[in-house]
Amino acid sequence: MLKNNIIKSVLFALVALVYTNSLNAETSHKADVNHEENHEATSKDEKYDPIPVIMHHIADAHDWHLFDYNGHSYSMPLPIILWTDNGLVTFMSSAFHHDDAGHHLVEKNGMSFVKVHGKIYQLEAGAIEASFDEAHHITNGVRPIDLSITKNVFSMLMSVLIILFIFIKTASHYTKNGAVAPKGIASWMEPLILFVRDDIAKVNIGEKKYAKFMPYLLTIFFFIWFNNLLGLIPWIGGANLTGNIAVTLVLAVFTLLVTNLNGNKAYWGHIFWMPGAPIPVKIMLMPIELVGVLTKPFALMVRLFANITAGHIIVLSLISLIFIFKNAGMGAVSVPFALFISVLELLVAFLQAYVFTMLSALFIGTAVADHH
Numbered sequence: 001m002l003k004n005n006i007i008k009s010v011l012f013a014l015v016a017l018v019y020t021n022s023l024n025a026e027t028s029h030k031a032d033v034n035h036e037e038n039h040e041a042t043s044k045d046e047k048y049d050p051i052p053v054i055m056h057h058i059a060d061a062h063d064w065h066l067f068d069y070n071g072h073s074y075s076m077p078l079p080i081i082l083w084t085d086n087g088l089v090t091f092m093s094s095a096f097h098h099d100d101a102g103h104h105l106v107e108k109n110g111m112s113f114v115k116v117h118g119k120i121y122q123l124e125a126g127a128i129e130a131s132f133d134e135a136h137h138i139t140n141g142v143r144p145i146d147l148s149i150t151k152n153v154f155s156m157l158m159s160v161l162i163i164l165f166i167f168i169k170t171a172s173h174y175t176k177n178g179a180v181a182p183k184g185i186a187s188w189m190e191p192l193i194l195f196v197r198d199d200i201a202k203v204n205i206g207e208k209k210y211a212k213f214m215p216y217l218l219t220i221f222f223f224i225w226f227n228n229l230l231g232l233i234p235w236i237g238g239a240n241l242t243g244n245i246a247v248t249l250v251l252a253v254f255t256l257l258v259t260n261l262n263g264n265k266a267y268w269g270h271i272f273w274m275p276g277a278p279i280p281v282k283i284m285l286m287p288i289e290l291v292g293v294l295t296k297p298f299a300l301m302v303r304l305f306a307n308i309t310a311g312h313i314i315v316l317s318l319i320s321l322i323f324i325f326k327n328a329g330m331g332a333v334s335v336p337f338a339l340f341i342s343v344l345e346l347l348v349a350f351l352q353a354y355v356f357t358m359l360s361a362l363f364i365g366t367a368v369a370d371h372h
Helices: 002-024 032-043 050-058 151-177 185-205 210-230 245-261 265-272 279-325 328-368
Strands: 063-069 072-077 079-084 087-092 104-108 111-116 119-123
Touching: 050 279, 063 151, 079 119, 087 104, 151 185, 151 210, 185 210, 185 328, 210 245, 210 328, 245 279, 245 328, 265 279, 265 328, 279 328
Parallel strands: none
Antiparallel strands: 063 072, 079 087, 104 111, 111 119
């Protein structure tokens, strides 16, 4: 039973990876230029603006920024995968170099690509640099289909490998030892799995029907929790994956599909033809109930996105106070507060995974509940 649940969990994770990768292509690293402009302004002793820096750190990127040293930025390059009219083009993000206008440019397979505001454009044949209109929209380039392994996608792959390792080790323990008291990773995982089963699935779905949805509930709980924790670790993690609206959208859509595809006759009857209500009231309630079907996963999406992103923004804002006031003494106030928020984020990481999973189980339980 446990092996089957793990296989189903892996399939859920792989589907999430595919859909989120395609959505992340539209939200990739939008704050590059603003970050560079802010850095130049700061070097000229102008007023420090923390907003571009904060947006730069919470946005997705085509490389993994590690640290700055002696005025130089050190990053780990990631694969760029583009589908153009001439076929598939791949190269590493480190291949980008600055053109005369200061934009990131690379030439590959007789084609020129430029990265502007974190988005990659394919320039027209013969063009050696990007040109823009008054609204700063590129006029001599088109967007290829971007399937790149961005920072968020790389973080997701890393979390999937961690989850696979932990669950395979846990399953192997029970396969070999049966009901013997768990040791090692299994002893750490068993209370968490029982927590999801007993305090989330059984309570909200019911004793008879909860087992069918355990693979999904376990997947989203550990996927969200592990990625929340990875987002708090500098260098190793640091990616704002669960603070990316594309990721939370995909998770919310999964809950929407699981809920409505398993909805029984009583569930749909309460939506389209409310039992016991007068016919005029039924007609008025129908569109309201239909809207409610969409607002539930929308609330899941926004809650997770907003809470995780807010934590990153608060910590960065507190640290930015040192540079805004240009006073090292401000560090005695901002650093302890930032440390407090960071510790609080450990609780929020678990709490948001629990809330998302619990509400998903609640929606599923409403859809499969027997008519009384």
